[in-house]
Amino acid sequence: MFIFSLTYLKSISEVEKYLPQHIDYLERHYQSGHFIASGRKVPRTGGIILCRAESKEQALAIMQKDPFYIYQIAEYDIIEFVPTKYANGFEAFI
Numbered sequence: 001m002f003i004f005s006l007t008y009l010k011s012i013s014e015v016e017k018y019l020p021q022h023i024d025y026l027e028r029h030y031q032s033g034h035f036i037a038s039g040r041k042v043p044r045t046g047g048i049i050l051c052r053a054e055s056k057e058q059a060l061a062i063m064q065k066d067p068f069y070i071y072q073i074a075e076y077d078i079i080e081f082v083p084t085k086y087a088n089g090f091e092a093f094i
Helices: 012-032 056-063
Strands: 002-008 035-040 046-051 074-080
Touching (some): 012 035
Antiparallel strands (some): 002 046
C-alpha cells in the first residue's frame, strides 16, 4: 500500500485549471481499484491519495499519469507501508 502526498508547486488558481483532469484521473483509478481514499490537505497546500498497488514501480506508473504530475502542478512524496493492524472492514482494501 502507498500514500501519495502531493504538495502544490503552483498557485491555487493554477491548481483549479487542472482540477477537472485530476478528478478524471482519480475516478479512473477508483474504478480500477487502485485508489482507496483521497482528499485535500488542510490548509490547502496539496493532497493525499491512498493507493493500492502491487509494487512501487506500479505505484510510480500510476502517479506519473496524474495531470498534476504531468504539468508540474504538484510534487509527490510516496510512502510505502504494510498495513498490519486496521479497522474491521478495511481488509477488503488490502
